[in-house]
Amino acid sequence: MTGEVHLVGIGGAGMSAIAKILISRGERVRGSDRERSAYAQALEAMGVPVVIGHRAENITDASLVVASSAIPENNVELAAARAAGIPVLRRKDFLSDIVQGKRVVAVAGTHGKTTTTALIACILQAAGKAPSFIVGGQIRGLGTNAQWGEGQDFVIEADEYDRTFLGLEPWLAVVTNVEHDHPDCYPTEAEFKQAFQAFADQVQGLLVVCAEDPGARTLVPGKARLETYGMEAEALWRADEIRPNSAGGSDFLISRAGETLGLARSRLPGRHNVLNVLAAFAASSALGVEFAQAREALTSFQGVGRRFEILGTAGGVTVIDDYAHHPTEIQATLQAARQRYPQAGGSMGLEDGPDPGLRGAR
Secondary structure: OOOEEEEEOOOOHHHHHHHHHHHHOOOEEEEEEOOOOHHHHHHHHOOOOEEEOOOHHHHOOEEEEEEOOOOOOOOHHHHHHHHOOOOEEEHHHHHHHHOOOOEEEEEEOOOOHHHHHHHHHHHHHHOOOOOEEEEEEEEOOOOEEEEOOOOOEEEEEOOOHHHHHHHOOOOEEEEOOOOOOOOOOOOOHHHHHHHHHHHHHHOOOEEEEEOOOOOHHHOOOOOOEEEEEEOOOOOOEEEEEEEEOOOOOEEEEEEEOOEEEEEEEEOOOOHHHHHHHHHHHHHHHHOOOOHHHHHHHHHHOOOEOOOOEEEEEEOOEEEEEOOOOOHHHHHHHHHHHHHHOHHHOOOOOOOOOOOOOOOOOO
16 A cells, blocks of 8 residues: 555544554554544554544545544545545445455454453464454553554454444454444344344354353354353353452353363453453464463453453542443443452442543444
């Protein structure tokens, strides 16, 4: 690619990740957004020009304009680019270009996909496989939401918003759950489920689904093998003897097809995170990672920013930042808090905070 790539909505998690991938590949990148987010500031620290506010002159001399799904069609920069004959792509269409030539590992689902994607990426990294990845949040410990690696695998959070995940055609896919969300894109539950089935149809090698989720377990792969995970007896990958540990997370036994593989130790609290770990272990096993390597990577995995992120304690009150916004997610977060802080009893409060644009569509 010659010339500069201009990213409209560069300050979101999804678009800033694309910027980092392009920079790592030697491309010249710039962008604009309506406000200076933490992601935008990080890019500026890397030398990426970021303009606050959308104006026609921002796209001057760009060779390609890529826009977030959150950017409306009548955006002044998109209109100016089209008038100037500059190619314009949506993020969801550009992603298929970015992953070209890699073995795509996609993680989809209404809940849990960010943590699961991040853990798979960290397991592959620890196993020396040099993966590329795009995650919808900052991976604590790595301090980034994206990386271009020399290995064959590209691990990507497959966002269902605006049907973004339908252009990936992954070799391996994980579906954590299928629970109706984004009514602006999917007015009915049936449309939502149809999109996930279309995603499952595109998987080339292995589809991994949660056996405990009613929506996920109804998915039928078109050509791929199917593996399941959960605490249910029929799951191929199972977690048993789950108990809290001294790190504030959970210890549990992992088995596959009835064979106990060993004890896993996670820093992440909550039953939902046990499921996320199982999904990541199933995926990494199919990608050639030994159980012992995955287990070692898990012990040091600190999670993702704004996913049960402990900000600090003041006046005897511990403040936790969590992106949960769907009722199921809020319930899981509260269960995790009760596990982590049993001494708190019922002394918990919720406060709604600003949305910094962490959805994959941004």
